[in-house]
Amino acid sequence: MHSLFRPCIDLHNGQVKQIVGGTLHDTDGDQLQTNFVSEHPPAYYAKLYKEHRLLGGHVIMLGPGNSEAAKQALAAWPGGLQVGGGITVDNASEWIASGASKVIVTSWLFPQAQFSIERLRQLSALVGREHLVVDLSCRRKDGGWVVAMDRWQRLTDMRVDRECLVELAEFCSEFLVHAADVEGLCRGVDGELVARLAEWSPIPVTYAGGASCLEDLGLVSQLSGGKVHLTIGSALDIFGGTQVAFDDCVSWNKTGEMLPSSVSTIK
Template sequence: MPRRRSQFRPCIDLHHGKVKQIVGGTLCDEPGQGEKSLSLRTNFVAEHPSAYYAELYKQHDLRGGHIIKLGPGNDAAAKEAIAAWPNGMHVGGGIDATNAKAWIDQGAEKVIVTSYLFPNCTFSMARLLELERVVGKERLVVDISCRRRENGWVVAMNRWQDLTDMVLSKESLDTVSAHCSELLIHAADVEGLCQGIDEELVQKLGEWATIPATYAGGARHIEDLELIDRLSNGSVDLTFGSALDIFGGTGVTLASLVARRDRAP
């Protein structure tokens, strides 16, 4: 049997109801007009609605992609994308035990959870078990996006601004993986910069992950997918965002990624 190869996983990032590509570390709360508003550096703002991208992914049978709601005001756009490809994509952003099943009922293949698992920035096994009970292990993806620190990587939440008590390790991945079907890992420090992936992180994910894992952050050309494949021995998939032509990028085309997928190993 041929060795599994790392694959491209699509994405739709939503901010204020529009499809955008952002510089991940700049998404934060700041005071304004008596309320908090999201402030960020944006690489791309789409003219097309979210459903356009979901239909494009459906056309090419690109499965397992993620729809991420970056803050409030994105539910309608997320539902439009899901309706365009029922059971074809995962949805994340504000997912908790009270709304997870509703998103599955709307047509999301899986739900992605992050901040809900870390009340007061502390990992809660009870919350993970509750979500597993509500939607089932096979419908649950845990986002353990992280920031690099001196001794490794620390899981970050609240749009990657707050560090939690979870350090990335074989043990922490095993703990989470026992109760979900996939992992999603944004390398927040390089997200949206198109300056290259965090190679050491990818290599560690290849060694530690025992369930499907998708890495996002810094990918700039199709050779990065081959690098991910080599570093992880084919066990980690890759999301292209700002570098992708459909999001205004020049580093890699959707057509080339589809062609790679369709070529025999």
């Protein structure tokens, strides 16, 4: 068993972008650091992932103005992509009906930044555990990690640890964890977090944040024993990156091995 490459489509103001996670604020403005803005619509990436049968990918709506773009991606591959960003009990069923394989939820579970187990139970009962992903994107604090909500701006009262993951796993089928401190920086994954997620979680986990080379897939696979999957964003050539070739990620998923032709820098 080896870790898999999981694709993503990050949407901001209706466009596919790659953003440095720690710079995303409600006001955006001068603080926002964008690594890449695509000339292609979201459906282009959804069709690409469908062509290569890259399951478990996620569409993330970073703020308002992304609903139509997300629906275009889902329509291009019904049942092939997860969707997150602003998911609540009021709209989750609509997103499943629009073609999402699963809905991804974070902020709605934390009214006033306090975790609500009742809200999680309600949403799980509505869409079914098998259609629910809990996003535990987090920041480092006091020697551990704390879940961050509202586009990673606001810390909640939930620490990411074994007790947390075991409790939440009863109501969802997967976790998505962005390491917000390294998201978009292409300076390497948070290896300690990857190892702890593999140790603590009883269900599959997809980790995102900091992946800078194809070897990071091997590293995550080694650190997690294949239990944690990896999303690569800004480093990927289809998002303007120069460090990781999309075709090599596709090949890795099939074989779990680095190809002889794989290089650290794309010419």
